[in-house]
Amino acid sequence: xxxGSKDRLRGTLDVLILKTLTWGPRHGYAIxxxxxxxxxxxLTIEEGSLYPALYRxxxxxxxxxxxxxSELGRQAKFYKLTPAGRKQLRLETAEWRAFVDVxxxxxxxxx
Amino acid sequence: xxxxxxxxxxxxxxxxxxxxxxVATELDFHLAMxxxxxxxxxxxxxxxxxxxxxxxxxxxxxAAECRSIGHQTERTxxxxxxxxxxxxxxxxxxxxxxxxxxxxxxxxxxxxLGIGATTVIFSAVDAVLLRRxxxxxxxxxxxxxxxxKGQDGNVSAGIYLDWAAMTRSFSALTAEGFRTFNLTTxxxxxxxxxxxxxxxxxxxxxxxxxxxxxxxxxEDQPGNDGVVVxxxxxxxxxxxxxxxxxxxxxxxxxEVRTVIGIMPAGFDPTTSQEQLWVPVAFDAAxxxxxxxxxxxxxxxxxxxxTMQQAQRDMDxxxxxxxxxxxxxxxxxxxIGLVDFLTAQYRTxxxxxxxxxxxxxxxxxxxxxxxxxxxxxxxxxxxxxRAAIGAGxxxxxxxxxxxxxxxxxLAAALALGxxxxxxxxxxxxxxxxxxxxxxxxxxxxxxxxAVGAAAFSALLAGLMPALQLSRRDLQGTLxxxxxxxxxxxxDRVRTALIVAEVALALPVLIGAGLxxxxxxxxxxxxxxxDLDGVVMARxxxxxxxxxxxxxxxxxxxxxxxxxxxxVSAAMTSQAPMGPGGTSNGLLAEGRPFSQENLVQSRLxxxxxxxxxxxKLRLKQGRWFTDQDVAGAPRVxxxxxxxAKQMFxxxxxxxxxxxxxxxxxxxxxxxxxANVRSDGPAQDIVPEFYLxxxxxxxxxxxxxxxxxxxxxRGATPDPAPATSAIRAAVRSVMPAAxxxxxxxxxxxxxxxxxxxxxxTVLLVALGAIGMLLAAIGIYGVVGxxxxxxxxxxxxxxxLGATGEQVLRLLAWQGLVPIVIGLLIGSGLAVWSxxxxxxxxxxxxxxxxxxxxxxxxxxxxAGILATVAPAxxxxxxxxxxxxx
Numbered sequence: 001x002x003x004g005s006k007d008r009l010r011g012t013l014d015v016l017i018l019k020t021l022t023w024g025p026r027h028g029y030a031i032x033x034x035x036x037x038x039x040x041x042x043l044t045i046e047e048g049s050l051y052p053a054l055y056r057x058x059x060x061x062x063x064x065x066x067x068x069x070s071e072l073g074r075q076a077k078f079y080k081l082t083p084a085g086r087k088q089l090r091l092e093t094a095e096w097r098a099f100v101d102v103x104x105x106x107x108x109x110x111x
Numbered sequence: 112x113x114x115x116x117x118x119x120x121x122x123x124x125x126x127x128x129x130x131x132x133x134v135a136t137e138l139d140f141h142l143a144m145x146x147x148x149x150x151x152x153x154x155x156x157x158x159x160x161x162x163x164x165x166x167x168x169x170x171x172x173x174a175a176e177c178r179s180i181g182h183q184t185e186r187t188x189x190x191x192x193x194x195x196x197x198x199x200x201x202x203x204x205x206x207x208x209x210x211x212x213x214x215x216x217x218x219x220x221x222x223x224l225g226i227g228a229t230t231v232i233f234s235a236v237d238a239v240l241l242r243r244x245x246x247x248x249x250x251x252x253x254x255x256x257x258x259x260k261g262q263d264g265n266v267s268a269g270i271y272l273d274w275a276a277m278t279r280s281f282s283a284l285t286a287e288g289f290r291t292f293n294l295t296t297x298x299x300x301x302x303x304x305x306x307x308x309x310x311x312x313x314x315x316x317x318x319x320x321x322x323x324x325x326x327x328x329x330e331d332q333p334g335n336d337g338v339v340v341x342x343x344x345x346x347x348x349x350x351x352x353x354x355x356x357x358x359x360x361x362x363x364x365x366e367v368r369t370v371i372g373i374m375p376a377g378f379d380p381t382t383s384q385e386q387l388w389v390p391v392a393f394d395a396a397x398x399x400x401x402x403x404x405x406x407x408x409x410x411x412x413x414x415x416x417t418m419q420q421a422q423r424d425m426d427x428x429x430x431x432x433x434x435x436x437x438x439x440x441x442x443x444x445x446i447g448l449v450d451f452l453t454a455q456y457r458t459x460x461x462x463x464x465x466x467x468x469x470x471x472x473x474x475x476x477x478x479x480x481x482x483x484x485x486x487x488x489x490x491x492x493x494x495x496r497a498a499i500g501a502g503x504x505x506x507x508x509x510x511x512x513x514x515x516x517x518x519x520l521a522a523a524l525a526l527g528x529x530x531x532x533x534x535x536x537x538x539x540x541x542x543x544x545x546x547x548x549x550x551x552x553x554x555x556x557x558x559x560a561v562g563a564a565a566f567s568a569l570l571a572g573l574m575p576a577l578q579l580s581r582r583d584l585q586g587t588l589x590x591x592x593x594x595x596x597x598x599x600x601d602r603v604r605t606a607l608i609v610a611e612v613a614l615a616l617p618v619l620i621g622a623g624l625x626x627x628x629x630x631x632x633x634x635x636x637x638x639x640d641l642d643g644v645v646m647a648r649x650x651x652x653x654x655x656x657x658x659x660x661x662x663x664x665x666x667x668x669x670x671x672x673x674x675x676x677v678s679a680a681m682t683s684q685a686p687m688g689p690g691g692t693s694n695g696l697l698a699e700g701r702p703f704s705q706e707n708l709v710q711s712r713l714x715x716x717x718x719x720x721x722x723x724x725k726l727r728l729k730q731g732r733w734f735t736d737q738d739v740a741g742a743p744r745v746x747x748x749x750x751x752x753a754k755q756m757f758x759x760x761x762x763x764x765x766x767x768x769x770x771x772x773x774x775x776x777x778x779x780x781x782x783a784n785v786r787s788d789g790p791a792q793d794i795v796p797e798f799y800l801x802x803x804x805x806x807x808x809x810x811x812x813x814x815x816x817x818x819x820x821x822r823g824a825t826p827d828p829a830p831a832t833s834a835i836r837a838a839v840r841s842v843m844p845a846a847x848x849x850x851x852x853x854x855x856x857x858x859x860x861x862x863x864x865x866x867x868x869t870v871l872l873v874a875l876g877a878i879g880m881l882l883a884a885i886g887i888y889g890v891v892g893x894x895x896x897x898x899x900x901x902x903x904x905x906x907x908l909g910a911t912g913e914q915v916l917r918l919l920a921w922q923g924l925v926p927i928v929i930g931l932l933i934g935s936g937l938a939v940w941s942x943x944x945x946x947x948x949x950x951x952x953x954x955x956x957x958x959x960x961x962x963x964x965x966x967x968x969x970a971g972i973l974a975t976v977a978p979a980x981x982x983x984x985x986x987x988x989x990x991x992x
Contacts, residue, residue: 028137029144047145047166048173051138055180059187067133070140072147077137 013045013053014062015096018081018089021063025080027070028054054079062088130181134174142167196505200512207513214485215517218478221882222521222567225474227528228878230552230560232467232871234533236460237559238550240453246380247317249449251412255284255425257404258442260705266408268393269401270432270440274408277428280421281410283315288391288406289383290814293650293847295362296349302650302849303345304384307391313340315411316380323357323372326390336392339368343376345386363389365653381407382452382545401439403812409448421445438703452545459868462944466621466875469614471563473882476611478517478571480889483604507573514572515565522564526552529560539870541863574603604890605926612930615876615883616967617938621945622876623963624952625869631951632862637686638785640725641854643677643823645831646685648850649839651815657740659810660803662843663817667717669838670821675830677822679838680720681802683713683809685818686787687857689850692812696748696798698756699766699775709755711748711796712787713770715805715813723822731763731780739803747780751796769798771806789861791950819848828853868948880967884974891923892978903987912983919982923975931964 016039020031032050039045057063062085070076081089142163149159167173208215246252256263257270266274266286275284288307293300306312310331313320321343330338339361341350350356360367368389379385391406412421425443432440486493493506533550540547649666651659663681670679684691695708720726721733729750738745746767753762766775784794800806819839823831832851839848859866895902902915942954952959 027140029141032141046168047141048168048170051134051141051173052176052180055177055184059180059184070144072143074140074143075136076140077133 011092013049014057015089015092017050017053017057018062018085018092021079021081021085022089025066025078027068027076027078029076031079057085060084060088130178130185134177134181138167138170138174138177196508197512200509201516203509204513204516208516211485214481215520218481218517219521219524221474221477221481221885222518222564222571223524223528224878225471225882226518226521226525226560226563226567227532228875229464229467229471229563230525230529230556231532231536232460232463233559234529234550234552234556235536235547236464237553237555238546239456239460239544241555242546242549244380244449245318245377246448248411250447251414252316252380252448253410253412253418253421253445254448254451255408255410256444256446257440258429258444263444263446264441265404266406267401267404267439268391268397268406269399270404270436271406271408272393272398273432273435274425274428274443277431278421278424280412280416280424282413283311284408284410285309285312285315286391286406286408287312287381287383287388289385291650291816291849292363292387292389293365294349294387295365300845300847302648302847303386305387305389306383306385308388309391312388312409313374315409318374318378318380320372321375322354323370325372326388331390331392333392333394336390337366337368338371338390339363340372340374340388341370342374342378342386342388346373347376363387377546377549379545380448381409382543383407384542401436410445418445418447456544456864458944459864459948462621462941462948463868463871463875465941466618466872466879469618470875470879470882471567472570473611473614473879473886475567475571476607476614477882477886477889478514478567479574480604480607480886482514482572484889484893511568511572514568518564518568518571519561521567522560525564526557526560529556539867541860541867544864601894604893608887608890608923608926609930609933611883611886612927612967612971613934613937615879616931616934616964617941618872618879619876619963619967620935620938620942620960622869622873623959624942624945624949624954624956625865625872627952627956627959628949629862629866629869632790632865635786635790635951637790637858638726638783639686641686641858643826644724644820644854645823645828645835646688646818646820646852646854646857647832647835647839647848648689649817649819649843649848650846651817652843652846653815656805656807656810659815660740660805663717663802665842666819666838667719669842670819670834671719673834673838675824676834677824678719678723679819679821680723681717681817681819682720683715683802683813683817684787685820685854685857686724686785687789687854687861688818690813690816690818692809693795694769694798696752696756696796697768699768709752709796711752711769711798713809713812714797714799715802715809715817716799717802720799720820723820725822726785727783729781729783730761731778733780734799734801738801742804744774744776744804745779745801746776747782747799748778749782749794749797750784751794752798753781755796767798770800771808774806776800789858791862791865820854865948865950880970883967884970887923887927887971887974888977891919891975892981894922895919895978895982898982899985902982902985903989906985907987915985916976916979916983919979920972920975923979924972927968927971927975931968934967935960935964 016035017031020026020034026034028050031054032045032047035045035050054063054065058065058079061082063079064082065077065079067075068078145163145166146156146159149162150156154162164170243249244252254263255266255274257266258264268286271284271286278284286309290305290307291302292305294303295301308326310326310328313325320340323340325340326338330336341356343352346352346356356370357372358369360369362368374388410421412418422443422445425445429440429443433442496506496509497503530552533552537548537550540550651662654662667679667681670676691712691714693710693712696711697703697708701707714720716734718734718736718738721728728747731747733747734745746769748756748762748767756762756767757765762778762781765778767778768775782797782799785797786792787795787797800809819835821831821835835851836848839846898919902919905915905918906912938960939955946954
């Protein structure tokens with residue numbers, strides 16, 4: 001990895017989690033599995049790095065959590081998107097698009 | 112997935128769990144799920160556990176990171192929650208207060224009055240006592256006075272220079288003399304007050320000039336001293352604050368001096384109000400002069416030298432000096448400059464501050480009382496709030512918030528009131544109180560007001576708040592809003608009356624004592640008839656002693672022909688007037704010693720002085736036109752001199768030496784004592800010499816300045832005043848006339864500080880009594896309302912209105928009497944602090960105590976009877992319905 005790509009990855013992780021939660025509240029394990037399923041092998045996310053990201057985002061009030069009962073009947077913490085989180089997601093999505101646009105315009109061969 | 116209802120805030124409060132647990136549980140769950148999935152895909156359970164754990168790199172680190180973030184989040188949330196609650200409280204409070212605006216207005220006004228008064232006095236304490244003096248080392252700056260027979264006095268040039276040469280304790284020992292100068296301005300000659308200072312005076316005090324520079328050592332030499340430093344006020348008022356004045360010349364006492372610097376506004380280290388400074392520039396004769404004590408010596412202690420060490424050092428120096436000049440030199444006294452200047456005002460100011468705090472406490476008592484009255488109607492509201500889960504702490508907090516809001520409103524209003532009060536204070540403050548003109552609402556004072564408000568809020572609110580929150584929930588709800596007759600609360604109310612009366616009494620007694628003292632001063636015999644007398648200072652033109660006498664006599668003669676003048680005279684110093692010198696008198700035949708010398712104030716007078724002032728001659732005769740130069744030398748002494756010098760003998764015909772070597776004067780009369788320094792000051796021995804026989808040196812002592820005194824034909828001083836101006840102008844066109852005042856005003860000025868204290872304390876006493884009476888009225892009124900039902904029964908059973916009245920009055924009177932007993936104890940304890948401010952009345956004057964107690968009792972009875980009478984008119988039928 002080149003320097004800076006770690007930050008990009010962390011930002012990416014945040015935005016992916018936010019995206020995950022747009023389909024409704026879910027717990028950490030479910031988020032991990034969803035990320036794994038959608039991104040396949042193209043983006044490997046370390047199992048553990050998910051949680052500090054969740055806690056940080058909760059601190060920024062992008063997500064809120066509450067304790068509930070999971071499918072196994074165990075106590076699990078469910079995360080939910082807040083209005084602030086939704087706004088953040090929109091912002092980041094727009095930024096990503098702009099970024100991708102610029103980069104692709106540069107890389108596209110002149111026609 | 113299973114979900115409870117989403118209400119995160121409530122949910123989080125109800126099911127809060129600690130962060131460490133939460134992180135562990137969450138990560139455990141994740142591992143368990145991984146394991147579960149692996150097993151479902153056919154992995155062996157043991158293997159699955161192993162694999163699951165392996166997917167987590169560094170579980171411990173991740174857990175720690177999560178915990179740390181989680182704790183931070185938790186803290187932020189708690190803060191937000193408290194803030195939210197506070198905002199809720201405020202919002203709720205505003206709603207509540209708007210519902211009962213009467214209560215809010217009365218509470219705010221009461222507190223504002225108390226806080227405002229406290230703030231005004233504090234602003235004076237702050238300006239006069241607390242704020243640092245604007246000099247470099249206030250704690251090391253001292254006065255060094257000559258000390259003789261228990262009295263501090265000024266220092267002669269010779270002694271000052273010897274002291275400065277011998278002492279080792281000071282980093283600088285400077286001297287300042289004071290005199291008035293003739294400043295020639297385009298309009299008219301004007302008298303300005305100035306200081307003559309040694310070159311190190313300004314550097315020692317460490318205050319830099321606003322513009323220009325101060326004196327050099329070279330300029331502090333005779334012949335080279337044609338320079339002057341102006342005060343900012345004079346620069347502004349006379350020269351329009353023109354920066355170009357530096358380097359220009361002014362005419363002072365007819366001499367040309369170059370303005371070299373301007374001292375900043377408020378530079379007045381010794382509270383002398385000089386308008387300008389010139390170098391003292393001692394000449395050889397002055398340096399050798401040890402007997403003319405006129406300098407104020409200001410020293411700065413070397414770092415590390417204590418006041419005691421400096422005093423010991425100066426004791427040794429003064430002993431050496433006394434051996435060299437046994438007649439002239441005395442002891443030395445080192446005294447802190449700040450202490451010396453403020454000592455006189457410290458106790459009165461602290462007393463006022465104490466009194467005003469008592470008044471604030473009474474105001475708090477009244478607000479607490481209002482709260483209690485309100486609390487009975489709010490009991491239900493509180494019970495409901497408690498029932499839906501508000502904790503006791505939360506309710507107390509809400510009630511205190513309510514008080515805080517009231518108090519802050521009161522503080523804002525109080526600062527406005529204080530601004531008015533400070534304006535009045537500055538306008539009426541007597542001169543001479545250091546820095547009183549600098550009283551203003553600064554940060555310290557504003558902070559004090561807010562602090563006083565917070566304190567009041569706590570005091571007035573805590574007790575009712577605790578009471579309200581403690582109340583039995585179910586009982587209150589069952590009563591469905593009927594006012595319950597809590598006996599505890601009644602006891603609290605009764606205690607409030609006791610406290611308010613006990614607090615009001617000392618303030619009132621202090622005020623009463625000061626009033627008695629003021630009345631005493633009104634009746635002190637000044638020794639002459641001062642009504643109708645106008646006086647003014649006049650500077651005689653330079654000339655010989657004969658010319659001075661002639662000029663003075665011509666002014667008197669001119670005056671006596673003018674309309675509106677009954678009689679006129681000239682004197683070197685009028686009573687209550689400035690100037691004056693004193694001399695040691697020695698009866699003929701007695702050996703020279705400090706014990707035999709009677710220090711007495713000299714008055715050089717023209718013969719009309721007795722008649723003009725209506726002095727009372729006790730024995731012998733007064734001066735006549737025959738007592739002139741060349742005739743036998745004569746003097747008139749005051750009774751005080753006679754008593755000290757010739758106890759049990761008749762002084763007439765005795766010969767007394769004074770003022771010039773080897774000249775004796777025959778005592779021809781004894782004059783009734785005159786209170787020359789005002790009615791509050793002790794009588795000073797005095798003696799009179801005819802102006803025509805004035806010792807030659809005397810003209811130097813008084814700087815050629817005389818006082819004109821005129822007895823006018825009417826009480827209106829205007830004719831006499833214009834007569835003085837006209838007469839002086841016709842005799843000596845260039846001589847300035849200044850400090851024109853009536854004798855009555857001059858006398859008032861001598862007791863201005865006492866008068867000021869009296870007015871303030873009487874005002875405070877009145878406010879305190881009014882507040883206490885309002886408090887009593889409120890409490891008794893509450894009792895009456897509470898007992899309406901019972902009174903109805905009593906009256907239905909045949910009780911008369913009078914009996915009911917007596918019953919209720921009794922309920923109000925008992926706490927008043929208890930309060931008076933406690934209060935008089937407090938007053939006896941605190942009044943001794945007042946003793947120094949009292950004249951002709953003891954701090955424990957029984958008549959004052961009795962009278963003031965009676966007044967407060969009467970106020971209490973009125974406040975009790977008014978609501979009680981309402982009860983006596985209760986219609987039993989309606990009361991019982």
